[in-house]
Amino acid sequence: MTLLDYLASHLLAFVVVAGLLGLVVGSFLNVVIHRLPKMMERDWLQQAREMLQPEQPQTEQPVYNLILPHSHCPHCQTEIKPWQNLPLISYALLRGRCGSCRERISPRYPLVELLTAVLSIVVAWQFGFGWPAAGMLLLTWTLIALSLIDADTQLLPDAIVLPMLWLGLIANSFGLFTDMHSALWGAVFGYLSLWSVYWLFKLITGKEGMGFGDFKLLAMLGAWGGWQVLPLTILLSSLVGAILGIIILKTRGDSNSTPLPFGPYLAIAGWIAIIWGDWITGTYLRFAGF
Numbered sequence: 001m002t003l004l005d006y007l008a009s010h011l012l013a014f015v016v017v018a019g020l021l022g023l024v025v026g027s028f029l030n031v032v033i034h035r036l037p038k039m040m041e042r043d044w045l046q047q048a049r050e051m052l053q054p055e056q057p058q059t060e061q062p063v064y065n066l067i068l069p070h071s072h073c074p075h076c077q078t079e080i081k082p083w084q085n086l087p088l089i090s091y092a093l094l095r096g097r098c099g100s101c102r103e104r105i106s107p108r109y110p111l112v113e114l115l116t117a118v119l120s121i122v123v124a125w126q127f128g129f130g131w132p133a134a135g136m137l138l139l140t141w142t143l144i145a146l147s148l149i150d151a152d153t154q155l156l157p158d159a160i161v162l163p164m165l166w167l168g169l170i171a172n173s174f175g176l177f178t179d180m181h182s183a184l185w186g187a188v189f190g191y192l193s194l195w196s197v198y199w200l201f202k203l204i205t206g207k208e209g210m211g212f213g214d215f216k217l218l219a220m221l222g223a224w225g226g227w228q229v230l231p232l233t234i235l236l237s238s239l240v241g242a243i244l245g246i247i248i249l250k251t252r253g254d255s256n257s258t259p260l261p262f263g264p265y266l267a268i269a270g271w272i273a274i275i276w277g278d279w280i281t282g283t284y285l286r287f288a289g290f
């Protein structure tokens with residue numbers, strides 16, 4: 001019996017493996033969340049320089065990508081050794097401080113690792129071993145990265161959203177979560193629904209309520225879950241967004257000068273709608289007496 005056969009017939013073993021995989025992936029997501037926006041900014045600056053000063057010789061930029069340079073302490077610049085980079089364990093062993101200068105390390109790093117592991121366990125448990133679980137794990141990891149990048153920088157990088165939109169359509173051409181027809185119209189209506197809200201809001205208030213990244217994110221969710229997940233996704237994200245938005249504004253205590261990113265709410269709502277959408281809608285309709 002191969003390992004894959006074993007995982008296919010033992011749900012608990014698959015759940016444990018998914019959790020461990022989630023820890024490792026969470027560690028990598030920390031790097032993506034931290035570096036991808038910086039990489040994009042470097043790219044924009046480079047392009048702007050080339051456009052504005054084409055005759056000036058371009059200075060060589062030091063390498064900066066998802067692999068290089070190796071991670072280092074932001075305080076003392078000491079490179080982090082491989083054993084200090086183990087998810088959760090290293091943070092616990094080092095008691096949340098840098099190995100050389102003892103400066104505090106943000107608890108966000110282990111929290112992202114833990115969150116990724118927990119959500120991976122939920123997906124493995126819900127779907128069991130197979131291609132749908134693999135697809136849903138990938139989507140889950142993507143949504144974690146996108147949510148935190150949006151929360152940090154108000155950006156939803158095309159470099160992640162667009163390939164994942166295509167991948168959702170391709171996956172559903174094999175009927176992974178829904179049929180091709182539903183997936184295609186999910187992408188189209190996902191984009192158009194928020195696009196219309198955006199223009200309506202802008203015409204009425206003269207302000208921009210959300211960014212174009214949000215339209216693409218909902219298109220991506222529609223491509224994965226089909227158009228059927230869109231109503232619940234929009235409803236849940238508005239609900240969660242309104243509740244958390246009020247809490248954040250109250251605790252921050254300032255006027256709403258900085259717009260709150262909508263991406264994380266869309267991501268949370270879409271994730272719930274794709275996994276439990278049928279169940280939620282069914283239960284609601286039963287209670288409503290249909």
Ligand SMILES: [Zn+2]
Pocket residue numbers: 073074075076077078098099100101102103
């Ligand atoms: Zn240090």
